[in-house]
Amino acid sequence: MLLRRSVRKGDIMNTNDRDNLTPHNAAQYDVDVRKAVPFFDLFYSQTIDMIKSARPEAEVWLDTGCGTGWLIKEAYTHFPNTHFILADPSQSMLDEAKIRLDSLPQSQIKILPPSGTENLALGDDTRLDVITAIQCHHYLDAATRRVATQRCYNALADGGIYVTFENIRPFTAEGIRLGSNIWKRYQLSQGRDEKTAENHIKRFDSAYLPISVAAHIKLLRECGFSAVELLWYSNMQAGFYAIK
Numbered sequence: 001m002l003l004r005r006s007v008r009k010g011d012i013m014n015t016n017d018r019d020n021l022t023p024h025n026a027a028q029y030d031v032d033v034r035k036a037v038p039f040f041d042l043f044y045s046q047t048i049d050m051i052k053s054a055r056p057e058a059e060v061w062l063d064t065g066c067g068t069g070w071l072i073k074e075a076y077t078h079f080p081n082t083h084f085i086l087a088d089p090s091q092s093m094l095d096e097a098k099i100r101l102d103s104l105p106q107s108q109i110k111i112l113p114p115s116g117t118e119n120l121a122l123g124d125d126t127r128l129d130v131i132t133a134i135q136c137h138h139y140l141d142a143a144t145r146r147v148a149t150q151r152c153y154n155a156l157a158d159g160g161i162y163v164t165f166e167n168i169r170p171f172t173a174e175g176i177r178l179g180s181n182i183w184k185r186y187q188l189s190q191g192r193d194e195k196t197a198e199n200h201i202k203r204f205d206s207a208y209l210p211i212s213v214a215a216h217i218k219l220l221r222e223c224g225f226s227a228v229e230l231l232w233y234s235n236m237q238a239g240f241y242a243i244k
Helices: 026-036 038-056 070-078 093-100 142-155 173-188 194-201 213-223
Strands: 060-064 084-088 109-110 128-134 156-167 229-234 236-244
Touching: 026 038, 038 070, 038 128, 038 156, 038 229, 038 236, 070 084, 070 093, 093 109, 109 128, 128 142, 142 156, 142 173, 156 213, 173 194, 213 229, 213 236
Parallel strands: 060 084, 060 128, 084 109, 128 156
Antiparallel strands: 156 236, 229 236
């Protein structure tokens, strides 16, 4: 959901028709992403379940790359006393989030101006209990990803938890080939046509820049997290949590 990085030559989708870096316009994101990404709703349920276990009394929760605000709408049911901060580089995504969260107590919802994680301005005295980043940091190059991850570590209070889900890079070329085939077949099973599914698969290493599970864990440890674990993994998507 990050707009900051310009799309490279060779990207498949026409960016003039989109309002963010995902292949789905904001207004259609929630429908289209579930046709494109297997188990997408599990990313949210697994994240909420982990935070209920790790920080059940969380006071402040930042969702960066928040998209349409779906995660926070779901989380509020379980965390009715938490203050939520939402950030995303796409104004169109933030507009959708504002609509989705309109029924929640607005004193507990803060939507920041458009910004990627690497550029967030939270104030030096802000210390967060929870940061979530779902399907957004894989759009960053290596240097910017490190800045974004370090910023998350720095913004957390001691004992705070960071949860992230991303598209990931299999370890081998054969893993990439087979994983891509599995992913394409899933999209076809959801009613996408052959060309749309194929174009989505071609975004790998072009429109988004995945790293391996091992590289994720290494980066989180290098940024200072004391506990780093794999939370969920299936084919070419994975989730991680890290405790400061």
